[in-house]
Amino acid sequence: MGRRSPYPEKFRNDAVALYRAADGKRTYAAVAADVGVTGETLRSWVRQADEHAGRARGEVPGENRDEELIRLRADLSRLRKAEKGVAAGARDPAPGSGLFRCGDEDMTRRWNFISTHRAEFGTQRTCRILQVSRSGFYRWLAAAPARAERQAAEDLLLAEIREVHAAHKGTYGVRRVHAELRGFGHTVNRKRVERLMRRNGIEGRHLRRRKRTTVPDRLAPPAPDLVQRAFSARELDEKWCGDITYVQVGGSWLYLACVIDICSRRVLGWSMASHMRAELVIDALKMAVAARGGSVTGMIFHADRGAQYTSAAFAQVCAAFGIRRSMGRVGSSYDNALAESFRQGLKRETMHQRVFSTVRQSRLEIFQWLTYYNARRRHSALNYLSPAEFEQQHQKERRLTLAA
Template identity: 45%
Template structure:
């Protein structure tokens, strides 16, 4: 049963109502106010005791009762408030800790969010927050984490073994001019005394980017760059820059025109201001499409020496011609993972905005000429007038000018 707590004002009014007329009874007033007759009797008795023989006037009786609330009731209320405050503080501290954990984890998981990454994050930060708390926040069973930790030595040994096997696979692959695939390489290794099955050979070949020759009917538009060293991902989905002319992204997008025909647009976008500094449009997808866009960016900036250009693994960007132009201009190439659009999200977002705002729901442009004019108008307005959320709702050129002014002022 929950005890009712009455305010001093209510008590004072109840006593005053009873004393206002000698004909009033405790039973009658108690029923009217929803209190027991004994409770009202105790209030009246306490009030008469406080008034004493001299008798307090009915005028100051309410004020006296309000100012002299019972110590027991006040202490009970204070204790309840303190307990509630303690609970709230504990919950706030827990939420703050979880917020800090997730804030760090967001940066940690930027390249990839999988169970291995979560376990590695717990291992790196368990001294600060504890394994139990980290497992709860990241939704990883503690038994899973400890199992992962126990297998670190075995995984490291397997990585070393895979690397050694990859070297032997690469030697066979090179010996046969890159024509051997998984079955023949497995046979060669077995003949040399290597105890290995075709499944492991295939896994290691995929892991280290080794593939046999496959002749497929396809249209070849460019010659791939035959470098043994793959192009690294220098951006790792970080599409920000502290200064202009340091980090660029680019892509090729299809522009539908006429009846089943296309134009192709290649772009070079500055990560600092999102400014389109170079672009090229043509009715083909040869490597000259992307080299023209990069040279246009070099003319706009007065040079690109030392800058990074990030793209996908399109044939144009992996061509020898494009690699030669990058070397000529002093540009460092960067590429994301194959088939992962998020690794070039800035360029993808630009292409989507261009098509959305030029086609406006239409399926195609009204011919190649109309398409070129629409792209020219939109890209010019994009740089000079279109507000961009990444720039604090400023156009790219205005954002660059403001940044240059602030730099000079500093």
């Protein structure tokens, strides 16, 4: 009998679905790096899933026709609402708006006209009629090569900005795009990136209104607040925090519970279900403990006073692992600000102006975003490193300190 896997079955199934969604465009090693396992481990999970389903190796399961049709219709509706000028009844910009504002382009048009017609009408006469100086025109003419070189550099930078923005599914704003370019070795000013993005209509995503998920149990005894809004830690596994968020799937809801390491901002555990019972947060906590090797005695876990976190079942699981529970006040989002910030980023970057049509689609895209968040998404609180990069750097520095 083989050794039991330390990874939950739902996690393994989501990892297999993530590999299959790549449709052969990503290797086992590439997908496994995002998930946090080895390529051979992911390969064995895919093989086991194929054997369990009775399929030949390499066959990729797809959506049935009804699910695909529903998804495509939902995407089309979202695009019509989101894209400017595409929605029915879209009008032209009003006169006097920023689109028609006069500026340096007026002088540029004059210089271009003079340059085009000076052989026919003469430079002096054309400059006099257009009320510009000849010396200004000749200075503009002499600077033409430098302008062309500068414009070529702008076009190249804009292409790289678009590539970064598209690679992160349109979620990155100015600061993260700038950090990504700097990470690639480019020495570029943030204000220049901001100007190009604003001029070309490139922007990150913004959050919409949210649904209430924290329902406190007035009768359950609360735990003390051991964090006191100090969402920082010197070491990994010193403090964790957690929260519940929701995803709309057709006319129903899918709930997601996450556990985050406050030091590295890494999502250690998560669980998705169609209910908000205590098992939802217990499964996420157990996954986080397994990700850290099973030994987390003395660690602080901070959450809000939702009924799931104040339940006796959750308290028993925390006691079994030696975890110290901590809770903020009722109705104060600042008392769990880190988890709130993570939830906003998740909703902004995965659920922006959209409704998932199937549970399978929502699970796959959320799992994909969580692995992307841990492995590649740059975090402002980590000096624009990803959580995985930060943990590697933190552990390396700690080993050097111990060696010294």
